[in-house]
Amino acid sequence: NAGVTQTPKFQVLKTGQSMTLQCAQDMNHNSMYWYRQDPGMGLRLIYYSASEGTTDKGEVPNGYNVSRLNKREFSLRLESAAPSQTSVYFCASSEAANYEQYFGPGTRLTVT
Amino acid sequence: ILNVEQSPQSLHVQEGDSTNFTCSFPSSNFYALHWYRWETAKSPEALFVMTLNGDEKKKGRISATLNTKEGYSYLYIKGSQPEDSATYLCAPYSGGGADGLTFGKGTHLIIQP
Numbered sequence: 718n719a720g721v722t723q724t725p726k727f728q729v730l731k732t733g734q735s736m737t738l739q740c741a742q743d744m745n746h747n748s749m750y751w752y753r754q755d756p757g758m759g760l761r762l763i764y765y766s767a768s769e770g771t772t773d774k775g776e777v778p779n780g781y782n783v784s785r786l787n788k789r790e791f792s793l794r795l796e797s798a799a800p801s802q803t804s805v806y807f808c809a810s811s812e813a814a815n816y817e818q819y820f821g822p823g824t825r826l827t828v829t
Numbered sequence: 830i831l832n833v834e835q836s837p838q839s840l841h842v843q844e845g846d847s848t849n850f851t852c853s854f855p856s857s858n859f860y861a862l863h864w865y866r867w868e869t870a871k872s873p874e875a876l877f878v879m880t881l882n883g884d885e886k887k888k889g890r891i892s893a894t895l896n897t898k899e900g901y902s903y904l905y906i907k908g909s910q911p912e913d914s915a916t917y918l919c920a921p922y923s924g925g926g927a928d929g930l931t932f933g934k935g936t937h938l939i940i941q942p
Contacts, residue, residue, distance in 0.1 A: 759934040760873070760918070767926060775928050776830055807872060814929060815861050815922050817875035 719743055721821035723808050729827045730798040738793040738824050740808030748811045749791035750775075750818065751783060753804040760807065766791055767814065798828045831855055831921055833933035841939045842909050849905040850936040852919030856900035863920040863930065864893055864904055873918060876904075909940045 721742045730736055742749065751763040762775030766785040780802060782794045791810075795802060805825050809818040834853040842848045854862070861880045865873040877886040882897040890907045906913055916935040923929045 757934070760932040762928055762930075765928055773926070773928065814926055815878070815924075817863065817878050818865075818873075818930075820872035820874070822872055 721808055721810055721819050723806075723821035723824050725824060726822065727825050729829065730795075731829055732799060734798050735794065735796050736798065737795075738806055738808075738826075739790070740792065740821055741790045742808075742810040742819070743789065744810060744819065745788070746810035746812055746819070747788070748813055748816075749785065750809040750811075751781075751791070751793045752807045752809065753777065754807060754823075755804050763793065763806075795826075798826075800828045802826065803828045831923055831931040833919065833921060833931050835917075835919055835933040835936050837936060838934070839937040839939070841941055842906075844909060844911060844940055844942050846909055847905065847907045848909055848938070849903050850917065850938075852902045852904070852921075852933055854900050854902075854919075854921035854931075855923075856898060858923045859897050859900070859921065860924045860929070861922040862895055862897075862902050863922065864902070865918040865920065865932075867916045867918055867935065869915070876917075904936075906938075909938075911940050911942060914938060914940045 724739045750765045752760045764783040766772045769788045808821040811818045864876040867873040879895040884895045892905045895902045916937045918935045920932045
């Protein structure tokens with residue numbers, strides 16, 4: 718039982734490049750989330766998906782897009798990476814909004 | 830986005846000692862309070878989800894209490910062990926959907942042998 722998986726684990730991009738972070742969960746959860754974690758800032762919600770086919774903005778959505786491909790998968794896309802997007806990105810899932818969240822291992826992204 | 834305060838920001842405790850720290854949040858529009866443990870180089874793991882005023886939850890040597898009327902929760906660790914070293918996050922849920930959960934910045938706990 719893998720839980721929540723994320724790929725890649727590490728990535729270095731140049732300013733202006735694009736990339737997609739992949740996330741998948743095998744717990745049949747309805748809700749999925751993307752967070753970024755920066756020093757001194759805690760976990761901040763980028764986008765979330767309450768159910769298959771729906772996505773909504775979180776606290777810091779600018780510069781990102783998401784796709785809820787199916788119930789299992791929720792991807793995060795950076796169309797034109799900026800140094801301010803250097804961060805550690807976590808994907809999470811839960812049964813519903815108020816249930817405990819299960820986190821993936823994270824993706825460490827550096828934009829130069 | 831809620832105003833969530835966790836104190837202290839960091840804490841050094843001798844192995845074997847007991848400790849506690851605080852999460853403060855707005856008492857209005859309260860639905861639930863989550864606690865997570867986040868070990869270095871790993872990802873956050875859920876400890877408790879608490880909903881009722883006066884609720885107390887326990888997992889091994891870790892327990893938590895909740896006061897929704899005054900807007901705070903305490904996390905207690907009894908007989909600290911090196912494996913308890915981690916950052917402990919609280920996150921109040923104010924309802925309204927999946928974006929109703931706001932994470933605090935955490936208390937960084939270091940257990941010294």
